[in-house]
Amino acid sequence: MPELPEVETVVRELQRRLPGRRFTRAQVFWERTIANMSPAAFVERIVGRSIEGSDRRAKYVVVRLGEGLRLVVHLRMSGRLLVEPAGEPLNPYTRVALDLDDGMRLVFNDTRKFGRIWLVDQAELDHLFVRLGPEPLVEEFTPQQFGSMLRGKKGALKPLLLDQSFLAGLGNIYVDEALWLAQLHPLRLAGSLDEAETARLYSAIRDVLNLGIENRGTTFAMFLTPAGEPGQNQETLKVYGRAGKGRTQPAQLCERCGTPIAKIFVAQRGTHYCPVCQPTPAEEA
């Protein structure tokens, strides 16, 4: 569920709540959630650590702890990080619970158990992130760089934009939204974009991500901020989830041209687009 804007929303809220706190107790309820050591080793190494701050890289949450240690969390499909009073009953999907020294606790809930947590030093953190592509929102990521990244690419746009080693942070929702905004079909060959199309896609990617952050993430069913609040970005989506569901729910209309939004499968992912504004490329038809 969570893509860059949802993770950024989590990180910002953790940054307001965690610095200065200390972990007083740790419980692991699903062993495989801890990715790089045994649950016992994890508990032993995290209890007593102080918290310095919270950052994001791609879709990873990075909590900086004392002595150079980093608590890294990837929410995958259904993970949630919540800060709640330590006395509350634990949600049945809680995989890890970390008590804090102020009567609160940081919990990792994850229905589908795909999420992962690492406890690493700086060198291990670099290794974990070594294959990630550039951050789309940093200043150093320019349209010129994006153009050179696209040049010579053989495949379709959508699978490439989902590839975290190409560009970090986009997922299924924001790729569909960016392609709609840029008026590019998801099956367009990535290497075939001209300069104007490249510039449109570059701006569209940054615009949809920034809008998602402003709206504190997209909540369809799962996403909640650490305070347990839904995001608001679902109200701004132009294509994702708007293709209609069988006979009961008709497709919604493209807000640019009035055409019903269509859904196809690309890269095994549901893909939403406007058949008129985002014309099917000749080489794929």
Added chain:
DNA sequence: CATTACCTGCAA
């Protein structure tokens, strides 16, 4: 690239 695997819940 595609396919499968990892998991559970929910809607059709």
Added chain:
DNA sequence: TTGCAGGTAATG
């Protein structure tokens, strides 16, 4: 009961 869900790693 089947298929789908916002992610990614491993395998062909």
